[in-house]
Amino acid sequence: MADILIRKVDEATKELLRQRAERRGKSLEADLRETLDRLAREEAESPDDAEPFGDWLMAISRPGFDLDDTLDLIRSAPVRTAPLE
Incomplete structure (x- = not known):
C-alpha cells in the first residue's frame, strides 16, 4: 500500500x-x-476513458457480445456533468 x-x-x-x-x-x-x-x-471504468468510442462501438456490434451487461454497467454508473467549454 x-x-x-x-x-x-x-x-x-x-x-x-x-x-x-x-x-x-x-x-x-x-x-x-x-x-x-x-x-x-x-x-x-468509463467507456470514454477505457477505450476510444469507435473501438467500443465496434466491439458491442460483434456476435457474442453481451449487450445486457454493458447496458447494466452504463445505467448503474453515476451521472457526470458534461463540460460546457
Whole structure:
C-alpha cells in the first residue's frame, strides 16, 4: 500500500470531511480511502476513458457480445456533468 500526504487542507474542509465520515460510521482515513478508490475506478471504468468510442462501438456490434451487461454497467454508473467549454 502507498501513502499519500495532503498538506494545507483548510480546517473547515477537514471538519466537514470528518463529519461526513462520522455520518457514514467510518474513520476519516477509511472514508477518504474509500472515496479516493471509488473516484479513481469511476474514471477508469468509463467507456470514454477505457477505450476510444469507435473501438467500443465496434466491439458491442460483434456476435457474442453481451449487450445486457454493458447496458447494466452504463445505467448503474453515476451521472457526470458534461463540460460546457
